Amino acid sequence: MTPVTAPAHIAMFSIAAHGHVNPGIEVIRELVARGHRVTYAIPPALADKVAATGAEPVLYTSTLPGPDADPEAWGTTLLDNVEPFLDDAIQALPQLVEAYAGDTPDLVLHDIASYPARVLAHRWGVPAISLSPNLVAWEGYEEEVAEPMWREPRQTERGRAYYARFEAWLAENGITRDPDSFAGRPDRSLVLIPKALQPHADRVDERVHTFVGACQGDRADQGDWQRPADAEKVVLVSLGSAFTKQPDFYRECVRAFADLPGWHVVLQVGRHVTRAELGDVPDRVEVHHWVPQLAILRQADLFVTHAGAGGSQEGLATATPMIAVPQAVDQFGNADMLQSLGVARHLPAEEATADRLREAALALVDDPEVARRLKEVQTQMAQEGGTRRAADLIEAELPGRARS
Numbered sequence: 001m002t003p004v005t006a007p008a009h010i011a012m013f014s015i016a017a018h019g020h021v022n023p024g025i026e027v028i029r030e031l032v033a034r035g036h037r038v039t040y041a042i043p044p045a046l047a048d049k050v051a052a053t054g055a056e057p058v059l060y061t062s063t064l065p066g067p068d069a070d071p072e073a074w075g076t077t078l079l080d081n082v083e084p085f086l087d088d089a090i091q092a093l094p095q096l097v098e099a100y101a102g103d104t105p106d107l108v109l110h111d112i113a114s115y116p117a118r119v120l121a122h123r124w125g126v127p128a129i130s131l132s133p134n135l136v137a138w139e140g141y142e143e144e145v146a147e148p149m150w151r152e153p154r155q156t157e158r159g160r161a162y163y164a165r166f167e168a169w170l171a172e173n174g175i176t177r178d179p180d181s182f183a184g185r186p187d188r189s190l191v192l193i194p195k196a197l198q199p200h201a202d203r204v205d206e207r208v209h210t211f212v213g214a215c216q217g218d219r220a221d222q223g224d225w226q227r228p229a230d231a232e233k234v235v236l237v238s239l240g241s242a243f244t245k246q247p248d249f250y251r252e253c254v255r256a257f258a259d260l261p262g263w264h265v266v267l268q269v270g271r272h273v274t275r276a277e278l279g280d281v282p283d284r285v286e287v288h289h290w291v292p293q294l295a296i297l298r299q300a301d302l303f304v305t306h307a308g309a310g311g312s313q314e315g316l317a318t319a320t321p322m323i324a325v326p327q328a329v330d331q332f333g334n335a336d337m338l339q340s341l342g343v344a345r346h347l348p349a350e351e352a353t354a355d356r357l358r359e360a361a362l363a364l365v366d367d368p369e370v371a372r373r374l375k376e377v378q379t380q381m382a383q384e385g386g387t388r389r390a391a392d393l394i395e396a397e398l399p400g401r402a403r404s
Helices: 018-033 044-051 078-099 115-124 141-154 157-172 179-184 247-257 293-297 309-317 331-340 354-365 368-382 386-396
Strands: 009-013 037-042 056-059 107-111 128-132 189-191 209-211 233-238 263-268 285-288 302-305 322-324 344-346
Touching: 009 018, 009 115, 018 037, 018 044, 018 107, 018 128, 018 309, 018 386, 037 044, 044 056, 056 078, 078 115, 078 141, 078 157, 107 115, 115 128, 115 179, 141 157, 141 179, 157 179, 189 386, 233 247, 233 293, 247 263, 247 354, 293 309, 302 309, 302 354, 309 322, 309 331, 309 368, 322 331, 322 354, 331 344, 344 354
Parallel strands: 009 037, 009 107, 037 056, 107 128, 128 189, 189 209, 233 263, 233 302, 263 285, 302 322, 322 344
Antiparallel strands: none
16 A cells, blocks of 8 residues: 555554553554654653654643552452453543543554543544553453353452442443443454464454564664574573563573573563572573663573463564463463463463573474474564554555545
């Protein structure tokens, strides 16, 4: 498709979480490069990242834990996890109404966690497109996953109060859909993961959801990394940006890999673990709070990951074998999908001992079948279109344009 040249005002809405901003950031950059005016509603913590794309940050105050918050801030139960998003949406909506007064966009883009965006699109009468950084609901999802998961919480006073409050907020804004449908069933969605990572992909309604795959840029601004000349194997260990408070696990990784001849270990521990907590760390182990992950994966032989959507697809895009040690939410399903693809081993966190990690690593890194499957998935991903296709599809939804 030839890019649309007539500029439009496109408004993106997200939360201050790396796993929600990073997957779509190159799409925003591409839309700006095509001449569109893109505003981006975001809390201040990630405003600089947004501004670097050329989009205009629209700042609002959020009550959600920030991008570097202790994982314990999210609580432990399902209601602990979901209530903060509704609380934040209710308090953020008036801020966003005021911020966009007299500046109605032509189209709304939104992260799956940004409830106010869909309310605003409804108020404004403009198209809304979800940019999903992880799996989407398939036909039968409610019966197979959502209803069993919610059966017990919905019978509690707290659960009933949550749903009543959500329904009341939607009704106040002229929306008659139930909360589950509102949150989980967008009218139009671009899925920013490869189709290979989507459970029951054959049952996803592709009239609504289009898989565009990984939208990765060069990320030169994040810095580079050079593989040591004497490294025969390089393993990157990273649990992403949120669930990193795991000193025991990192110690097991040091024990697992540091003594393997010729192996070099890059250990990202986040902001809640110090080097001192890791004990004696050999010279062949690098310890960092943060690393340029994609740059390392392009040179690595193994990736030990929490199997978040972003990390999983980066492992697939760089054809890197993975040991998946999920920590929370969708990571367990991603770990199972990676293992079913034949490119990873799923190790539950409680089983991720040095011996099991080493055993899995040695089985993966020199297996020609694993390498073949990775190359196959990598090729499939490249055909999904990524950033350019996502931008084409967004332009096709602008008022007055015909969808292709």
